[in-house]
Amino acid sequence: MRRILLTVEYKGTDYAGWQRQENALAVQQVLEDALEKMLQQKVVLIASGRTDAGVHALGQKAHFDYDGNFPLDKMSIASQSLLPPDIAILKAEEVSPDLHAQYSAKKKTYRYQTYLSRENHPLLNDTFAQIPYAESYFDFSKVEEAAKYLVGTYDFIGFSNKGSQVRSTVRTIYDVTVKKEGTFVTFFITGNGFLYNMVRIIAGTLIYVGLGKRTPDVIKKILETGDRTLAGKTFAPEGLCLLDVDYT
Amino acid sequence: MRRILLTVEYKGTDYAGWQRQENALAVQQVLEDALEKMLQQKVVLIASGRTDAGVHALGQKAHFDYDGNFPLDKMSIASQSLLPPDIAILKAEEVSPDLHAQYSAKKKTYRYQTYLSRENHPLLNDTFAQIPYAESYFDFSKVEEAAKYLVGTYDFIGFSNKGSQVRSTVRTIYDVTVKKEGTFVTFFITGNGFLYNMVRIIAGTLIYVGLGKRTPDVIKKILETGDRTLAGKTFAPEGLCLLDVDYT
Structure with missing residues (x-):
């Protein structure tokens, strides 16, 4: 298992914030669904923190653990066709398994x-x-x-x-x-x-x-x-x- | 009757363009409805030209003929509560009855x-x-x-x-x-x-x-x-x- 840290940009206008929830569409859900399609495995994202409905991000960070060989430098481009225009993965990088997107944030x-x-x-x-x-x-x-x-x-x-x-x-x-x-x-x-x-x-x-x-x-x-x-x-x-x- | 020329700003993302149509929401319709509520009379807007779905305007012009006394310098602010955040009247001015928003455009x-x-x-x-x-x-x-x-x-x-x-x-x-x-x-x-x-x-x-x-x-x-x-x-x-x- 490798720990992958994503840099994510999104326009929050049409979302109920970052965090997945029951009755409204959240950024986390859209990203997890796209990543699961691309990587063919279950993905659970942990973000640096929630953002509220309507709030945007140019550099949100989120990590997940990945057991596969999809090239990290191709994740940004490859994910574009699976994501709506208002959410994008800007970067994917391997980090230490100790790094936690929320708790390690300085x-x-x-x-x-x-x-x-x-x-x-x-x-x-x-x-x-x-x-x-x-x-x-x-x-x-x-x-x-x-x-x-x-x-x-x-x-x-x-x-x-x-x-x-x-x-x-x-x-x-x-x-x-x-x-x-x-x-x-x-x-x-x-x-x-x-x-x-x-x-x-x-x-x-x-x-x-x-x-x-x-x-x-x-x-x-x-x-x-x-x-x-x-x-x-x-x-x-x-x-x-x-x-x-x-x-x- | 006075001829009023409006300067209009809109974000076209969520509209089927300027021109009123049957099965989709157009900027013209939203503006006419708001003006009719504000001025309590039928309003027909003639724009400088159509803009397509998704196209924006910072300075679209449209005229209508008005038989009433609503102060022109208050139209912009007064219309805000009647319009959605993606459409705004920036200015309303009286012009010559000969001026036609489309045909007089130079x-x-x-x-x-x-x-x-x-x-x-x-x-x-x-x-x-x-x-x-x-x-x-x-x-x-x-x-x-x-x-x-x-x-x-x-x-x-x-x-x-x-x-x-x-x-x-x-x-x-x-x-x-x-x-x-x-x-x-x-x-x-x-x-x-x-x-x-x-x-x-x-x-x-x-x-x-x-x-x-x-x-x-x-x-x-x-x-x-x-x-x-x-x-x-x-x-x-x-x-x-x-x-x-x-x-x-």
């Missing part, structure tokens, strides 16, 4: 994309969240200030929604980078792990800071008190994309 | 977006056509040379598919600009009008030139002979977007 990077506009923009809506305000209402320097307060090791319970049971709500954020290009505001967040809806709540809170609905030091207060009601709303799933998972 | 600009990659990229597929070759196979300078031969007034019948009856197949192309940024190749084409599938066949032919399946002077030969078989294939609808329609 770092994850998410991107959250938004655009500032009172008008809705249909060509952006699948992968950007609309902030329905004119650009002039948005104070980018305050967002940059607030983003700095997130970096470090803290109890992030105030930036999470109930929905999953975790032993600890302490996480380390290594970096938060915010970019503004015209009406586009994009957040990049790297950490050792994230609580349920944490990235979307961080994005929502930073956007509230930009719009003057919160002051930058609200971040410090939420980290001190764990008070979810101080944070912004959970922003829409379509803006979120799992960019990368790092195992070293 | 110039149209289309964009055709592609990416070069053997791997499928799910997050691009709705709005980019994949060219399933590595970047190194693509000779961009040959594409630039070929693009120049398209500019002018010619019989473009060799760049059209049967499907619509037109009196003349002579059109004027004012400009063809090709941009390459990394693995992305984008075509911008401006002309006084386009035959059925003409932009997608031009894109397909220029891509064939880039891949060495045709030489740049094939463009001249197609314009001289009208021979459709010399041109490249009709490239996929999802890469195409109607950017702008000009009435002056």
Whole structure:
């Protein structure tokens, strides 16, 4: 048996998230079905983590154990005809049998994309969240200030929604980078792990800071008190994309 | 009665094109239904032209005649809650009763977006056509040379598919600009009008030139002979977007 690690890209719009479930189509199921057809054996994928309905991935990682000789460098191309256009295997590599896609993950990077506009923009809506305000209402320097307060090791319970049971709500954020290009505001967040809806709540809170609905030091207060009601709303799933998972 | 000209953006992925039809949902129908609810009167939209299933628009234009007082500068925002996220009215303006969205159009600009990659990229597929070759196979300078031969007034019948009856197949192309940024190749084409599938066949032919399946002077030969078989294939609808329609 060899342990195979896949790098997977998907557009989450039409799926009920990563994880296989009873009454809705999930990315995991579509991938497992395609791999089973291609490899002629049962495949169970373990991902770095679930993504919610509507959330995308450019670099989701998932492992499975494989007893066969299909060439790994041909898996990406060979799987294309078995997968729908919104799911792709970018890479397949053999890794140590000790590597576990979820438990061995050291770092994850998410991107959250938004655009500032009172008008809705249909060509952006699948992968950007609309902030329905004119650009002039948005104070980018305050967002940059607030983003700095997130970096470090803290109890992030105030930036999470109930929905999953975790032993600890302490996480380390290594970096938060915010970019503004015209009406586009994009957040990049790297950490050792994230609580349920944490990235979307961080994005929502930073956007509230930009719009003057919160002051930058609200971040410090939420980290001190764990008070979810101080944070912004959970922003829409379509803006979120799992960019990368790092195992070293 | 006032003549109102709308600027409309839509993501064509889930529609059977612009034009209302019996057994499939079209952009025109969704827009007319929303406008009728908002304005409380019958609305018939005349667009600058049809777009095919899967084709997008950032600046489609359509007119209708309106007998009422709904403020034009509020139509964009007010229509948002009546429209799905993949269709939006960007602007509504009063124009001369002589202006006809189709017959008065002087110039149209289309964009055709592609990416070069053997791997499928799910997050691009709705709005980019994949060219399933590595970047190194693509000779961009040959594409630039070929693009120049398209500019002018010619019989473009060799760049059209049967499907619509037109009196003349002579059109004027004012400009063809090709941009390459990394693995992305984008075509911008401006002309006084386009035959059925003409932009997608031009894109397909220029891509064939880039891949060495045709030489740049094939463009001249197609314009001289009208021979459709010399041109490249009709490239996929999802890469195409109607950017702008000009009435002056």
